[in-house]
Amino acid sequence: MGLVEEARNFCKQMAEEYGAPPFPHTEFVVKKGQELAKKLHADESIVIAGCYLMDIELGRALKEGKQKEHVKMGVEIAGPFLDKLNTDSKTKEKILNCIAAHHGEVPHTCIESEIVKNADNFRFLDPTGAMISLFYHAKDWSFDQSIGILRQKLEEKHALVTLDICKGEAEEDYRLVKAFLDKIV
Template sequence: MNPYLILISVIALVLGGVMGFFIKNYLVAREIDKKQNSANQLLNEAERKSTEVVKESQNRAIKIVEAAEKDALGRRTEITRFEERLQSRSDQLDRRAEKIEDREHAISQRQSALDKRANKVEEMVEEVTAELEKVSQMTQAEAKALLLEEVEQEARNDMARIVREIEAEAQEQGERKARKLIADAIQRVASDHVEEVTSSTVPLPSDDMKGRIIGRNGRNIRAFEIAAGVDVIVDDTPESITISCFDSVRREVAKNAMQKLVLDGRIHPAHIETLIEKERENIEKVIVEAGEQAAYDAGVPGLHADILKMLGRLKFRTSYGQNQLAHSVESAQLASVLASEMGADVEIAKAGALLHDLGKAMDHNVEGTHAQLGAEFAARHGVGEKIVNTIAAHHHEVEQTSVEAIIVEAADA
C-alpha cells in the first residue's frame, strides 16, 4: 500500500474531523443563538403583555375608583337633597306650629273678647234692669211715651228694610216683564206664510231640440221622467222646457242633467239614465258640503251627519225669492243676537233657528207640517228637547215652552 495515500487519507480524516467539529460547533452555536433570540422574543412579549395587563388593570382600577367616586357623589347629592327635604319639612312643621300657636293665640284673644262681651252684656242687663226700675217709677204717660219712641224707631228700621226688599223685587220683576214685552213685540211681527217654487226652466238652443228631447214615440222624455222622478213639460214656450217636481233636490238633479244633455247632444235612454245617476251623486256631495258649511257659518257644531245632509237639501229650496238655506243661517245669526240681548240661551236659540225649516227638506209624500216633521227628525237624531220645541212651535202648532222658542219664531219672520 502506498504510504502517501495512507498519509493523505489520515490527513483528510483529521481535516474532516476538525472541519466536522467546527461545523458542528457552528451549527450548535447558531441553534443556541436562535433559541436565545426566541427566548428573548418570548421574554419581551411577556414583558409587553405584562405591561399591558398592568396598564389595563390600572385603567380598570381608575374606572372603578371614578365610578365609586361618582356613586359616592351621587349618594352625597341624594343625601343632601334628602337633608334639604327634611329641612323643608321641618320648616313647614315649624310654620304650622307657629300658625297653630297664632290660632291658639287668636282663639285665646277671641275668648277674652267673648268674656269681655259677656261681662258687658251682664253690665247692660244690669243697666237695663236699673232703667226698668227707673221706668217703673215714671208716670204712666212718661212710660208710654218712652215705649212709643222705641217702637217708632224699630218700626222705621223695619220699614226701611221692607222698602229695600220691595225695590229689589220690583226691579227683578220689571226686568222679567221687560223681557216678556220685548218677546211679545217680536211675536207680533213674525210671519207664517210660505211661497214655494215647484218648477225650473231649462233654456234650449232652438225649438228643434224639443223633438230630440221627446224622442221617437216619446221614449226619451219618458226615460228622463222615470229616471229623474220629475215631470218634463214641453209646451209652446219658445226655446225652453219646464221641469216640475215638489222635491227640490230631484228637480235640481233633473235640471242639471237636462242642461248637460242639451250641451252633449247624445240624447237616448241609456245615456239619460247614466247622466242622471252621475248628477245625483254630484248633488249629494253638494248637499253634504252645504249642510256642513251652514252649520259652521251659524256657529252650531256637533250636529248629526243625517241632520247636516237634510239641512243641505234646503240649498235647493226658495221662499219669497230667498234661498231657504241662506234664510236658515241668517235666522240663526239673528236669533243669536236677540238671545244675547234678552239674556236667553244663545246656543239653543241658534240651533233652533238653523233647524226650524228642516222639515221643508223632507219628502212631500210624508204626512205632516214642516214644523212637525222637522222637530220629529231632529229628536230622532239626538237634538235636545228645548231645541226640538223651538222647531215644532215656530208656527204655534205646539205651545212654546221657552223664550228661545219665541226668539226663533221672530228670527224666522
C-alpha cells in the same frame, strides 16, 4: 263637534239634498236669532240649534207635497239627532219646542223657542230676508208665484211677531216690504 256645528252641518246637508229652505236664508235667521238671544240673555246655543233645525224637514215635506207636516216631521227627526249627540234632556226638550212652536201652533215652553219663532219672522219681513226669498224662489217658481209666496209669507209672519223688542222693527219692515210689493203689478 258641538251642538251648534252639528246642527249647522245637518241643516246644510238637508238643504243641499232637498233644496229648501235655502241655506243662506237660514243663516240670515240664525244671525237674527243670535242677536235676540244676546239681548234677552237667553241660551244662544239652543237658539242657534233651534234656528238650524226648525225647518230641517221642510225641503223633503215640500217634495212630498205635505208642507204642513214639516213641523211634525222636524220634531221626529230632530229627537234621534239630538240623542245621538248625547244632548241633555232639558236642552233637547227646549230645542224640540223651538221646532214645534215656530209656526205658532204650539205654545212656547221657553224664551229660546219664542226667540226662534220671532227670528224666523224676519226671514220674510226684513228687506234682506225678503230679497233672499225672491232670489232663491226664482229657481223653481215663476215671477208671479214668487211674489205671491212673499206676499203670503209677509202677512203670516207679521201675525206671528210676539216679542216686544221685535215689534217696532218688524212693523217698520212689514210696511216697507208691503209697500214695495204693492207697487208690483
